Amino acid sequence: MTDRQSRDGVEDIERITLGHYEANAESFWQGTRDHDVSQNIEALLQALPQRSGLDILDLGCGPGRDLHYFKQLGHKPVGLDGSQTFCDMARAHSGCKVLNQNFAQLDLGEACFDGIFANASLFHVPSELLPSVLKACHHALREGGVLFSSNPRGSDEGWSGERYGHYMEFDVCQRFWHDAGFDVLHHYYRPEGVPRQQQPWLAMVSVKRT
DSSP, X not given: OOHHHHHXXXXXXXXXXXXXXXXXXXXXXXXXXXXXXXXXXXXXXXXXXXSSOOEEEEETOTTSHHHHHHHHTTOEEEEXXXXXXXXXXXXXXXXXXXXXXXXXXXXXXSSOEEEEEEESOGGGSOTTTHHHHHHHHHHHEEEEEEEEEEEEOOSOEEEETTEEEEOOOHHHHHHHHHXXXXXXXXXXXXXXXXXXXXXXXXXXXXXXXX
């Protein structure tokens, strides 16, 4: 595959996947606005300095549910999403700054965040693009910064309807994260309290390696 073919493939993946979310923005919001992700938010915050006013990037923020929560806790969250409709919804719901950026064209800055919250977003990143996305996250975190990620686990990559997914188990994720400069502090499976085969979500708390 040439670089141009690879780039065009990633662009198609993002265009089609984001198009799905654009077309279903309101139903997505209604279906997820009451989801309890407090375990994930707590996992990120417990790994960060115990103070208010933390700079947190919600990577793939959707309509802004978690942005609003971080702000209520006294932090300074910034959202990012590739869907313009989600960005508009997130700004209206949270009152926070929200960046409209695709994963293939991230411009996050350098050492400007204490933590990054990537809840149910990185699994949409194709394997060929994932190293550069993780490197951008590493670059954007301050010394000792923490990346939280939660994604459906598995061993497949491809389309499910109009959404692209890259599903990994812990050992594969760990290799990608390590190569990008992160050390995994701990990981867990969701939802809590059920057998592993009924836990489709893998969550990881990782620290920037310096």
